Amino acid sequence: MRTTDMPTIVSPTETIMCHKCGALNRAPSGRALSAGKCGKCSASLATPHPVDIDDAKLSRLQARDEGTFIIDVWAPWCGPCRMMAPAYDAAATSFVDRVRLFRLNSDENQASAASLGIRGVPTLIAYRGGRQVAHQSGAQTGPALNRWISSAISLA
Secondary structure, three states: OOOOHOOOOOEEEEEEEEEOOOOEEEEEOOHHHHHEEEOOOEEOOOOOOOEEEOOOHHHHHHHHHHEEEEEEEEEOOOHHHHHHHHHHHHHHOOOOOOOEEEEEEEEOOOOHHHHHHOOOOEEEEEEOOOOOEEEEEEOOOOOHHHHHHHHHHHOO
């Protein structure tokens, strides 16, 4: 059989926005995020720690990113937000190869908080395949947070 007669196997890909420079990258679906690097700045596509985002980055994520990510909408004055922060940091490490975790300060990014329909903080919002798949208001800690993330990222 000639090589031109071989069937072509195309791996499904998804567009993932680099959290450092904002460049859009094509990455194989289902592959560990830590295995991918941004084509522009060479940063890892994984987020081993939650990444702070602003209105512009959120807008770009919502419009162009097809990967799996979670946004924690929080406020600096919020006690439950501060209580949940260490568990959210730990979850970023636990889920580093499967999901990216972001933080959006609702006080500094009021337009985004309003467009997301945030009525209270903290609020977690999960995206997969370019669409919102889960929404959870209220603080989640430890095992409850990990269960929510696992459930949210398994939704189609």
